[in-house]
Amino acid sequence: xxxxxxxxxxISNVWLMYVLFVPAAAAFAYxxxxxxxxxxxTLPADRHGRVGERLLGLAKYVFGQAxxxxxxxxxxxxxxxxxxxxxxxxxxxxxLFLGTLVVMVHEDFGLHIxxxxxxxxxxxxxxxxxxxxxxxxxxxxxARRLFFKPARLENTERDWFNxxxxxxxxxxxxxxxxxxxxxxxxxxxxWSPVGLIASRALAAIxxxxxxxxxxxxxxWFHLVTVLGLLAALPYTKLRHVFTAPLNIxxxxxxxxxxxxxxxxxxxxxxxxxxxxxxxxxxxxxxLDACTECGRCQDACPAYASGKPLSPKKIIFDLRDLLHEKRxxxxxLTAPATVPDLIGxxxxxxxxxxxxxxxxxxxxxxxxxKIVDMRRYLVMEEGRFPDSVQQSMRSLESRGHxxxxxxxxxxxxxxxxxxxxxxxGESAEYLYWVGCATALNARNHSTARSLVxxxxxxxxxxxxxxxxxxxxxxxxxxxxxxxxxxxxxxxxIATLESRSVQKIITTCPHCLNSLKNExxxxxxxxxxxxxxxxxxxxxxxxxxxxxxxxxxxxTFHDPCYLGRYNGVFDxxxxxxxxxxxxSMIEMERHREGSFCCGSGGGRMWMExxxxxxxxxxxxxxxxxxxxxxxxxxxxxxxxxxxxxxxxEKGSRDVRVRDIAELLRGPxx
Amino acid sequence: xKIAVCCxxxxxxxxxxxxxxxxxxxxxxxxxxxxxxxxEYAMEEAIVLKRQYGGEIVALTMGGISTQEILYAxxxxxxxxxxxxxxQVQDPRAASIVLAAAxxxxxxxxxxxxxxxxxxxxxxxxxxxAQQLDLAFAFAVxxxxxxxxxxxxxxxxxxxxxxxxxxxxxxxxxxIQTGIQTLNYVPPARLMRARATPPKSMRLADLGLTPEDLxxxxxxxxxxxxxQRTRQAQMLGGTPQEAVKALxxxxxxxx
Numbered sequence: 062x063x064x065x066x067x068x069x070x071x072i073s074n075v076w077l078m079y080v081l082f083v084p085a086a087a088a089f090a091y092x093x094x095x096x097x098x099x100x101x102x103t104l105p106a107d108r109h110g111r112v113g114e115r116l117l118g119l120a121k122y123v124f125g126q127a128x129x130x131x132x133x134x135x136x137x138x139x140x141x142x143x144x145x146x147x148x149x150x151x152x153x154x155x156x157l158f159l160g161t162l163v164v165m166v167h168e169d170f171g172l173h174i175x176x177x178x179x180x181x182x183x184x185x186x187x188x189x190x191x192x193x194x195x196x197x198x199x200x201x202x203x204a205r206r207l208f209f210k211p212a213r214l215e216n217t218e219r220d221w222f223n224x225x226x227x228x229x230x231x232x233x234x235x236x237x238x239x240x241x242x243x244x245x246x247x248x249x250x251x252w253s254p255v256g257l258i259a260s261r262a263l264a265a266i267x268x269x270x271x272x273x274x275x276x277x278x279x280x281w282f283h284l285v286t287v288l289g290l291l292a293a294l295p296y297t298k299l300r301h302v303f304t305a306p307l308n309i310x311x312x313x314x315x316x317x318x319x320x321x322x323x324x325x326x327x328x329x330x331x332x333x334x335x336x337x338x339x340x341x342x343x344x345x346x347x348l349d350a351c352t353e354c355g356r357c358q359d360a361c362p363a364y365a366s367g368k369p370l371s372p373k374k375i376i377f378d379l380r381d382l383l384h385e386k387r388x389x390x391x392x393l394t395a396p397a398t399v400p401d402l403i404g405x406x407x408x409x410x411x412x413x414x415x416x417x418x419x420x421x422x423x424x425x426x427x428x429x430k431i432v433d434m435r436r437y438l439v440m441e442e443g444r445f446p447d448s449v450q451q452s453m454r455s456l457e458s459r460g461h462x463x464x465x466x467x468x469x470x471x472x473x474x475x476x477x478x479x480x481x482x483x484x485g486e487s488a489e490y491l492y493w494v495g496c497a498t499a500l501n502a503r504n505h506s507t508a509r510s511l512v513x514x515x516x517x518x519x520x521x522x523x524x525x526x527x528x529x530x531x532x533x534x535x536x537x538x539x540x541x542x543x544x545x546x547x548x549x550x551x552x553i554a555t556l557e558s559r560s561v562q563k564i565i566t567t568c569p570h571c572l573n574s575l576k577n578e579x580x581x582x583x584x585x586x587x588x589x590x591x592x593x594x595x596x597x598x599x600x601x602x603x604x605x606x607x608x609x610x611x612x613x614x615t616f617h618d619p620c621y622l623g624r625y626n627g628v629f630d631x632x633x634x635x636x637x638x639x640x641x642x643s644m645i646e647m648e649r650h651r652e653g654s655f656c657c658g659s660g661g662g663r664m665w666m667e668x669x670x671x672x673x674x675x676x677x678x679x680x681x682x683x684x685x686x687x688x689x690x691x692x693x694x695x696x697x698x699x700x701x702x703x704x705x706x707x708e709k710g711s712r713d714v715r716v717r718d719i720a721e722l723l724r725g726p727x728x
Numbered sequence: 729x730k731i732a733v734c735c736x737x738x739x740x741x742x743x744x745x746x747x748x749x750x751x752x753x754x755x756x757x758x759x760x761x762x763x764x765x766x767x768e769y770a771m772e773e774a775i776v777l778k779r780q781y782g783g784e785i786v787a788l789t790m791g792g793i794s795t796q797e798i799l800y801a802x803x804x805x806x807x808x809x810x811x812x813x814x815x816q817v818q819d820p821r822a823a824s825i826v827l828a829a830a831x832x833x834x835x836x837x838x839x840x841x842x843x844x845x846x847x848x849x850x851x852x853x854x855x856x857x858a859q860q861l862d863l864a865f866a867f868a869v870x871x872x873x874x875x876x877x878x879x880x881x882x883x884x885x886x887x888x889x890x891x892x893x894x895x896x897x898x899x900x901x902x903x904i905q906t907g908i909q910t911l912n913y914v915p916p917a918r919l920m921r922a923r924a925t926p927p928k929s930m931r932l933a934d935l936g937l938t939p940e941d942l943x944x945x946x947x948x949x950x951x952x953x954x955x956q957r958t959r960q961a962q963m964l965g966g967t968p969q970e971a972v973k974a975l976x977x978x979x980x981x982x983x
Contacts, residue, residue, distance in 0.1 A: 326920060331917070332916070332917050439913075439915065439916070440915055440916045440917045441915055441917045441918075442915055443912060443913045443914060443915035443918075445913070447910075450911075450913040453913060454911075454913070457740070457762060458740035458741070458762040459740045459741045460740065460741075469744075527744060527757065541916060542916075543916030543917075543919070543920065544916065
């Protein structure tokens with residue numbers, strides 16, 4: 062006799078099951094139809110195509126759960142407990158679902174697969190264990206919410222629905238199996254160990270004559286609960302079972318630094334986002350993909366420093382508005398504009414550091430939404446902080462964002478051999494100095510160190526001198542797309558007049574604009590950060606490091622170098638090449654790095670002392686005990702050095718650019 | 729009230745300047761052209777006055793086609809009409825003759841200008857226009873209010889922290905002191921939409937002017953040169969008493 066079991070044992074009127082399925086499926090389909098309809102129709106062009114890469118993403122981030130457990134990522138992005146329980150019930154339910162499919166194929170399609178070894182190994186043993194995994198996983202999740210809830214999670218009524226209902230389904234499932242074993246003496250019961258234990262326990266407490274009636278009524282209860290959950294799925298955050306994979310599929314495949322797309326200034330009727338429907342389809346899909354895990358909030362430097370911004374809350378608020386709009390069939394009662402709903406203070410608190418997007422397991426894009434709303438405030442309304450207005454005026458009239466600056470762009474070159482390229486002249490590399498390096502006295506030594514290394518290594522390079530202007534990075538981040546495009550076009554013309562192909566930058570912000578953002582205006586520059594070139598020069602032996610004496614160094618990853626452009630190793634290679642240095646990492650490093658507080662136009666906004674992101678970062682750096690804090694960005698230099706000096710007390714801690722570390726002081 | 733605002737397009741940065749020895753002129757290297765900041769305050773005040781009393785604002789500039797950009801900025805800020813006189817004039821006296829002629833065709837009740845331009849710093853144009861058009865005049869004004877139908881009351885700075893309140897009959901010309909209003913950032917969307925407003929363009933001939941009218945009269949520019957560093961500054965060291973003694977000796981020498 063082949064191993065199998067009787068389907069619908071002890072159940073009569075099975076046809077009723079099919080009848081009950083219809084309304085549940087209808088509620089399920091209608092729920093998702095409403096979501097999809099409110100997302101609108103405008104999927105950005107860069108989210109089409111590259112199907113293979115997108116499917117691989119599903120494999121990695123859905124089935125591999127890569128961003129849920131975060132194995133192999135920076136320490137602050139690893140979540141072994143949540144990763145374990147999510148993995149347990151994710152794969153558990155996949156097994157149970159497959160088990161149900163097997164029943165359907167066997168019974169409804171008449172394809173008799175549920176027998177023999179397959180029945181024993183898969184349908185009995187594997188599915189039984191899957192049920193056990195799911196129970197363990199859900200219990201771990203509930204225990205976390207009950208006894209050791211991280212602050213980023215909120216417990217609302219909604220959160221007491223999904224896990225308990227799923228547990229009820231699992232427990233009634235095992236009870237049903239146990240009752241059947243107890244009544245039938247199934248010869249294959251030992252292949253279902255959990256069901257077997259249940260049957261022993263049930264046999265001890267349930268009188269034999271009540272087993273069959275109890276089984277029948279529990280079976281219908283189990284069925285109705287399953288169908289109820291199916292119907293409720295689109296209306297609870299369990300919808301992420303479908304929306305998260307969709308969101309992962311349509312994730313941006315460009316470099317992180319290229320996620321802001323140019324506005325068409327000539328044809329657009331309005332700029333930025335003031336109304337929900339002006340967001341793109343992917344932007345609104347984001348809102349329904351959110352699982353409320355709160356990791357974005359934990360990663361956010363603005364939130365950590367007590368500012369009125371939480372990326373999680375932005376997503377919640379926009380989602381609630383989206384659902385209100387959906388429920389009211391397109392009519393919105395609440396506030397006039399989306400930026401007003403989120404609040405200007407929250408929108409201006411963002412440093413655009415991308416820590417939230419790096420932390421999100423389902424690829425929600427917080428920063429482009431914030432910039433979209435800033436675009437509306439700046440481009441349409443002229444509503445933004447006074448100090449930033451000063452910077453923008455300076456950018457317009459003087460080509461750099463430092464109002465009141467009196468330093469010349471060539472002041473740092475005094476006594477050094479630096480060639481200024483005039484129109485028509487060219488060199489192998491253009492060193493794009495950047496306003497923050499050229500115009501801030503502290504950063505002059507970074508440029509001087511770099512240039513002296515380049516000269517010693519015999520690198521052919523030149524600079525633009527007075528013809529260099531701001532790349533427009535901070536104009537774009539604060540939402541002034543008009544000014545950004547103006548700066549971009551002007552700089553591209555300047556660069557093309559020197560036939561520039563390869564560019565070195567000391568500023569990761571310049572790097573990002575020149576490399577990722579100017580490409581949208583038809584350029585194809587090969588842009589490297591000085592850490593990349595220096596690592597090369599050291600590795601190839603073209604530069605022999607001299608450097609300072611023995612010292613311990615910690616490295617502060619600049620957001621626009623690390624998270625934006627994936628450059629993590631080269632600055633560390635450069636530091637390691639300096640004789641006598643030892644490296645100590647901060648807890649938040651590499652893609653988990655914590656912003657210095659100056660990105661996204663924050664450089665030009667007032668920050669009360671107790672809310673300074675830079676002071677938090679300085680404390681993290683000082684906690685390593687390192688004698689030197691290495692940086693690779695002129696903005697980080699200004700912020701971190703000031704903060705380290707404020708926080709270090711009597712300790713002797715220096716802040717150095719990697720070029721300074723490698724070269725040692727240049728007189 | 730019809731308000732005309734004279735605004736000048738100036739180089740974004742004036743620190744990077746060369747002397748053009750042939751033309752006896754200054755040449756700025758800055759690639760940016762912006763509305764002269766002092767004139768922006770005049771523009772900002774005109775908007776406040778319009779909001780208060782109604783009327784229209786005409787923004788007037790002089791220069792090549794590229795200076796049109798600042799007129800669009802004026803529209804974005806709130807100007808109703810824009811006028812450009814197509815003439816390249818650097819001499820302040822000549823500029824005032826051209827602007828006065830243009831203002832005569834505009835016929836404003838009140839003319840506002842800044843106190844000086846960032847590039848030539850002469851503070852000449854405002855007063856010269858007022859004199860040519862025989863307008864009541866006040867300089868470095870920090871507040872304007874209407875006083876009856878045909879006059880305004882202004883507060884003007886006298887220097888040394890003192891002010892005077894003056895009544896001016898209309899039509900009048902007022903040079904606006906910086907800081908009279910806070911400058912508002914022009915939202916780029918409005919700037920782009922402003923390009924739909926066509927500027928009225930006038931040539932010198934339309935104003936009945938010939939190049940001879942603009943030639944310097946009674947003076948000529950002999951040469952233009954950067955200031956010479958003479959390195960004659962001396963630092964007086966020692967105690968305050970010694971420094972004072974040394975200073976008095978120097979003063980006696982000079983006398």
